[in-house]
Structure formats: structure tokens, C-alpha cells
Amino acid sequence: MRPEVRAFVADGPLPGWDASEEEIDRRARRLDAIPKPVTGEETRALVLCFGPDDCYGVAWTLLHLIETGPNPVLTSQPAPTADEWHRRLYDRALGL
Numbered sequence: 473m474r475p476e477v478r479a480f481v482a483d484g485p486l487p488g489w490d491a492s493e494e495e496i497d498r499r500a501r502r503l504d505a506i507p508k509p510v511t512g513e514e515t516r517a518l519v520l521c522f523g524p525d526d527c528y529g530v531a532w533t534l535l536h537l538i539e540t541g542p543n544p545v546l547t548s549q550p551a552p553t554a555d556e557w558h559r560r561l562y563d564r565a566l567g568l
Contacts, residue, residue, distance in 0.1 A: 476506045477514045486523030486530055500530050508540040515541035522557035531557055539564065 473481075480502045487495055510518065515538050522531055535557060538545055544565035550558040 473511070473513055473517060474507070476502070477510065477517060480506060481517045481521060483521075485521055486527040486534065488524040488527065491527070496528055496530060499527070500533065503530060503533055503537065506537060508537065510537060510541040512542045515545045519545050519558070519561065522555055524555075535561060535564075 480499075483499060483502065486499060506514075518534060518538050521534060526532060538561060544562070546558060546562045546565065550562055
């Protein structure tokens, strides 16, 4: 796994809307530093980084980055209780 991905993943899930502007900007910069496309190993790590909401659009950037890697990332349908990002990734991989 490349160092840029390791650094992003090490920070854990994206923060929610209540995070400071500095924290959101820092996470966005780390995400933007990841070269595309990502590998299968990297997608499996990145898919664990979605947070409780869209993090002011940063979650969309994460979703698009994950989609540059091998698909499908999620090979089984997410549970009904899964977050919207996992459901979106799954649905988009199926072309829904």
C-alpha cells in the first residue's frame, strides 16, 4: 500500500459535519494526495474510511477515488443498516 493511502487510512473514518474546518481541510488534502488509480488492496482499506455524513463533500471525493480501483469493491450487497456510502458503492458498481 502506498504511503499516501496509509497516511489517509491511519487517520480513521472521515469526521462528521461538526469537525473543525482545519480537520476537514487536512483530510481533504491527504485524500487529494493519493495518486489514481488505486489498487485492490487500497480500495479495501479506503472503503473503511467513510464517516457519519458527507463531510462537506469529502466523502464524495473518497467514493470517486475508490471507483478508480478494481470493481466491485463490495462483492455482496450491504446490509440494510449499512451506511449510505457502502450502499452507493455497491449500487454504482452494478450500474444502478
